[in-house]
Amino acid sequence: MKQHAKPQHGPKNSGYILVVDDNRMNRLMLARGLEKQGHQAAFAENGRQALAMLAEQDFDLILLDIEMPEMNGYQVLDHLAANVRWRDLPVIMISAVDEIDSVVRCIELGAEDYLTKPFNPVLLKARVDASLEKKRLRDEQRALFCKFTSDEVAEELLNSGFSLGGRLVEATVLFSDIRSFTTIAESKTPQETIELLNDYFSLMFEAIANEGGVVNQMIGDGLMCIFGAPLPLIDHHQRAVRAARQMIELIRRFNQEQARLNRVQIRIGIGIASGAVVAGCVGTQHRATYTCIGDTVNLAARLETHTKTVGQPILIEENTYLGLNGKIEVAPQGEVQLKGKTRAVKVFSVPVADDRT
Known part of the structure; x- marks a missing residue:
C-alpha cells in the first residue's frame, strides 16, 4: 500500500497527530486544543479506521481512546507493537476509565502515557510536547545510524x-x-x-x-x-x-x-x-x-x-x-x-x- 507523506505544518515542535475516539465531541474538543498549540490533527472513529489511516500516512503521535466499537484501544496497541513501522510511534491513551489496572495494561502494551477524561488542557499539552520530543530524538537517532550503516x-x-x-x-x-x-x-x-x-x-x-x-x-x-x-x-x-x-x-x-x-x-x-x-x-x-x-x-x-x-x-x-x-x-x-x-x-x-x- 502506498504511503503518503504527512502534511507540512506549523513550527518546528508541532506535530501531525491522529485522534482516535468514537465520540465526535471528544474528537472536536481535542482537535481544538491541539490546533491552539500549533499542531495539526486527523481523526479516526475507531481502531480499525485508525490502522487504515496509519498505513496511508505518517503521524507523529496518536491520542487513543480505549473503549471503542469494532476495535478497542488495547487491540490497536497490539497491532502497533507487532508492526516494525509503528512500534516506535508514541501513543497517549485518553479514556474515561480511571483504573490502575487499565493504566498498567496500556503501558505494558507500549503506550507512552495515559490521561483520563475530562482531561486537563495544560497537562495534555505537557504530555503531547514530551511525547513529540521523544519521537524527534528517536528519528534523529535513526537518521544518524543510517548515515554510518545500512x-x-x-x-x-x-x-x-x-x-x-x-x-x-x-x-x-x-x-x-x-x-x-x-x-x-x-x-x-x-x-x-x-x-x-x-x-x-x-x-x-x-x-x-x-x-x-x-x-x-x-x-x-x-x-x-x-x-x-x-x-x-x-x-x-x-x-x-x-x-x-x-x-x-x-x-x-x-x-x-x-x-x-x-x-x-x-x-x-x-x-x-x-x-x-x-x-x-x-x-x-x-x-x-x-x-x-x-x-x-x-x-x-x-x-x-x-x-x-x-x-x-x-x-x-x-x-x-x-x-x-x-x-x-x-x-x-x-x-x-x-x-x-x-x-x-x-x-x-x-x-x-x-x-x-
Missing part, C-alpha cells in the same frame, strides 16, 4: 539494542576491488581520486541494495557486503550473483561516460562465497562495526584476488554455484589452490556482457 543494520540496532557478539547464519559474502587502483591514484590528485571513488561506490551501492545486500566495509577502493544478514534471505546466493552482474554492467556504462569525457576508466574484480558466518557487532563498547567473520569471508576475499590471475571479473565457489540451482549461467574454472586454503577449491566464473570490463 538501513537494515540501523533497524536491528534500534530494535534489539547494541551488544558485541554475533549469531551464526547462512549467508553469501561478496568482495569487490578496483584493479590497478594504486596506479590510477598515482596519476590523479587527491580530489580527483575521491571523486572517482565516490562515483564508484554510488554505483556499487545501488546494485547491491537492489538485491537486498548490506555493505559493511569500505577499505580504500575495496568493499565487502553481505547477503542474508542481518535480515535473512532464502535466495542469498542468487541475489549476490545478480548484484555482481549489475555491478559489472554499471561499470561498463560508467566507463563509456568516462571515455566520452576523456577520463580514466576502471575495471573491477568480484569474489563471492556462501556458507556459515558469524554476523554481528565487532569491536569495543566505544567503537564497533557490524560485520561477519568466518572461512566464507576469507574465501570470498581470496576469490576476488584470484580474478586478477584468471582474467575473469566474477568468480564464485561451489556452495554459491549449488545455491544458484541452474538459474544463472556459470563456467567451470577447475579446482584452484587458493592462498591460505589447505584444500583445493572448485571455482566457477560468471559470464558477463563484456568480460573486458
Whole structure:
C-alpha cells in the first residue's frame, strides 16, 4: 500500500497527530486544543479506521481512546507493537476509565502515557510536547545510524539494542576491488581520486541494495557486503550473483561516460562465497562495526584476488554455484589452490556482457 507523506505544518515542535475516539465531541474538543498549540490533527472513529489511516500516512503521535466499537484501544496497541513501522510511534491513551489496572495494561502494551477524561488542557499539552520530543530524538537517532550503516543494520540496532557478539547464519559474502587502483591514484590528485571513488561506490551501492545486500566495509577502493544478514534471505546466493552482474554492467556504462569525457576508466574484480558466518557487532563498547567473520569471508576475499590471475571479473565457489540451482549461467574454472586454503577449491566464473570490463 502506498504511503503518503504527512502534511507540512506549523513550527518546528508541532506535530501531525491522529485522534482516535468514537465520540465526535471528544474528537472536536481535542482537535481544538491541539490546533491552539500549533499542531495539526486527523481523526479516526475507531481502531480499525485508525490502522487504515496509519498505513496511508505518517503521524507523529496518536491520542487513543480505549473503549471503542469494532476495535478497542488495547487491540490497536497490539497491532502497533507487532508492526516494525509503528512500534516506535508514541501513543497517549485518553479514556474515561480511571483504573490502575487499565493504566498498567496500556503501558505494558507500549503506550507512552495515559490521561483520563475530562482531561486537563495544560497537562495534555505537557504530555503531547514530551511525547513529540521523544519521537524527534528517536528519528534523529535513526537518521544518524543510517548515515554510518545500512538501513537494515540501523533497524536491528534500534530494535534489539547494541551488544558485541554475533549469531551464526547462512549467508553469501561478496568482495569487490578496483584493479590497478594504486596506479590510477598515482596519476590523479587527491580530489580527483575521491571523486572517482565516490562515483564508484554510488554505483556499487545501488546494485547491491537492489538485491537486498548490506555493505559493511569500505577499505580504500575495496568493499565487502553481505547477503542474508542481518535480515535473512532464502535466495542469498542468487541475489549476490545478480548484484555482481549489475555491478559489472554499471561499470561498463560508467566507463563509456568516462571515455566520452576523456577520463580514466576502471575495471573491477568480484569474489563471492556462501556458507556459515558469524554476523554481528565487532569491536569495543566505544567503537564497533557490524560485520561477519568466518572461512566464507576469507574465501570470498581470496576469490576476488584470484580474478586478477584468471582474467575473469566474477568468480564464485561451489556452495554459491549449488545455491544458484541452474538459474544463472556459470563456467567451470577447475579446482584452484587458493592462498591460505589447505584444500583445493572448485571455482566457477560468471559470464558477463563484456568480460573486458
